[in-house]
Amino acid sequence: MNSEQQHWQFQLLAYVDGELSLAERRLVEDRLRFDPVAQELLRDLELLAPSQQEFWANVEPRQPSSGQWLAVRDALRDAIPTQPKPAPHFRSRYAWAILAGIAVSACAMIALFWPRGGNIVPQQNPEFVQQPTPAEDPLAEFAVLPIAGPGDVMIIAIHGDRSPGLVSCDHPIPEMLALARSEDVDIAPPSLFRMSDPWEISRPEPTDAPVLMSPREPR
Amino acid sequence: MDGVSTPTPIQTEDSELLVRIAQGDAHALDELFRRHRTTAYRVAYRLLSNEADALDAVQEGFTNALANISRFRGGSSFKTWLLRIVSNASVDLGRQRQRRDSRYTATVADENLNLIANQPPPEAGLERADLRERLKAALAAIPELQRQTFVLHIDGQMSYQEVAEALDISIGTVMSRIFYARKRLQTLLADYVCP
Numbered sequence: 085m086n087s088e089q090q091h092w093q094f095q096l097l098a099y100v101d102g103e104l105s106l107a108e109r110r111l112v113e114d115r116l117r118f119d120p121v122a123q124e125l126l127r128d129l130e131l132l133a134p135s136q137q138e139f140w141a142n143v144e145p146r147q148p149s150s151g152q153w154l155a156v157r158d159a160l161r162d163a164i165p166t167q168p169k170p171a172p173h174f175r176s177r178y179a180w181a182i183l184a185g186i187a188v189s190a191c192a193m194i195a196l197f198w199p200r201g202g203n204i205v206p207q208q209n210p211e212f213v214q215q216p217t218p219a220e221d222p223l224a225e226f227a228v229l230p231i232a233g234p235g236d237v238m239i240i241a242i243h244g245d246r247s248p249g250l251v252s253c254d255h256p257i258p259e260m261l262a263l264a265r266s267e268d269v270d271i272a273p274p275s276l277f278r279m280s281d282p283w284e285i286s287r288p289e290p291t292d293a294p295v296l297m298s299p300r301e302p303r
Numbered sequence: 304m305d306g307v308s309t310p311t312p313i314q315t316e317d318s319e320l321l322v323r324i325a326q327g328d329a330h331a332l333d334e335l336f337r338r339h340r341t342t343a344y345r346v347a348y349r350l351l352s353n354e355a356d357a358l359d360a361v362q363e364g365f366t367n368a369l370a371n372i373s374r375f376r377g378g379s380s381f382k383t384w385l386l387r388i389v390s391n392a393s394v395d396l397g398r399q400r401q402r403r404d405s406r407y408t409a410t411v412a413d414e415n416l417n418l419i420a421n422q423p424p425p426e427a428g429l430e431r432a433d434l435r436e437r438l439k440a441a442l443a444a445i446p447e448l449q450r451q452t453f454v455l456h457i458d459g460q461m462s463y464q465e466v467a468e469a470l471d472i473s474i475g476t477v478m479s480r481i482f483y484a485r486k487r488l489q490t491l492l493a494d495y496v497c498p
Binding site: 090093094097098101103128129131132133134136139140142143144145146147148152153156157159160161163164 | 324329332333336340341344345348349354357358361362365366369370431434435438456457460462463475478479481482485486488489492496
């Protein structure tokens with residue numbers, strides 16, 4: 085195939101693909117009118133031309149799903165960096181030097197006065213330290229709370245009671261709880277009672293618990 | 304009407320999107336991607352014949368195109384610039400796949416030819432999937448340069464001038480490659496493209 089034939093074939097190709105100018109198209113059409121070989125070649129070249137819309141529609145590849153497109157888009161967003169806005173222009177020639185000096189000074193101050201870690205002992209401010217509340221006094225409601233010690237009470241007998249027990253008086257408690265003394269307690273001698281068992285004088289030991297005195301119901 | 308293919312000037316809309324993308328506008332990036340992804344995928348798929356690889360090539364193509372947008376001088380359209388990068392990425396990916404896949408040797412092209420030659424004539428109402436497979440095999444049987452040029456013209460819907468700019472070749476070379484590619488494909492698909 086010589087160059088002229090090749091050129092003619094390429095012109096025919098360009099004609100089929102709509103790549104020729106109006107003048108060039110007219111020249112090709114003039115030759116096609118009288119050249120059967122050119123007509124046959126034209127038919128061949130038209131088979132897979134872009135103008136064969138039906139054929140190319142039938143072989144259109146299946147497009148990715150929306151999810152696949154989103155994945156590609158997200159990867160593209162990650163790959164293309166965001167351009168930050170330009171910083172404001174500093175007119176002063178020494179502005180950056182001044183800023184750098186301030187930054188260095190600030191860093192030095194922080195390094196010098198930053199508290200060392202490890203041995204910090206928290207200081208308690210007594211104003212803010214919560215004082216422990218005293219335990220609730222079970223006898224706080226009593227006006228007086230003396231306790232009779234062993235030396236304060238001498239138990240001789242108990243009125244009308246066979247069992248050894250506490251001395252009673254006529255002062256009700258809790259309205260009045262006084263330190264019981266011997267003269268405060270009227271204890272009848274054992275001889276005045278018809279008791280089957282003799283009384284023993286019971287003297288409280290130092291280790292005895294304090295005695296609370298309470299009225300007894302007369303029997 | 305003048306049928307001379309002239310270089311398509313840069314589209315105002317694409318150029319505006321590129322400016323906004325440079326400023327960090329994610330919506331502009333999405334719009335540009337949406338506008339050109341279908342064509343880019345069609346080109347990549349036709350060159351690779353594989354959906355997953357085609358998606359990878361599209362992603363790589365867009366990424367490279369936008370990352371190197373400073374090299375885009377605006378003499379051609381962004382679409383031309385993009386499809387050039389996508390087609391090159393597809394070709395590179397195809398070569399990597401060939402090196403990786405030991406089965407994919409030069410004999411595969413012959414196998415494709417045998418596949419096409421030994422198939423019975425298509426019946427009326429040939430399924431699209433089957434026709435796509437036929438075209439896939441036929442494209443694989445033609446030389447790589449012819450295939451790339453042909454695909455950019457047909458699937459990329461690019462004029463001869465745009466293809467020449469994209470591949471940095473002359474229009475005469477474009478026409479030659481397309482001519483011989485089409486002749487070859489016509490022979491391979493004779494039973495399917497008869498008038």
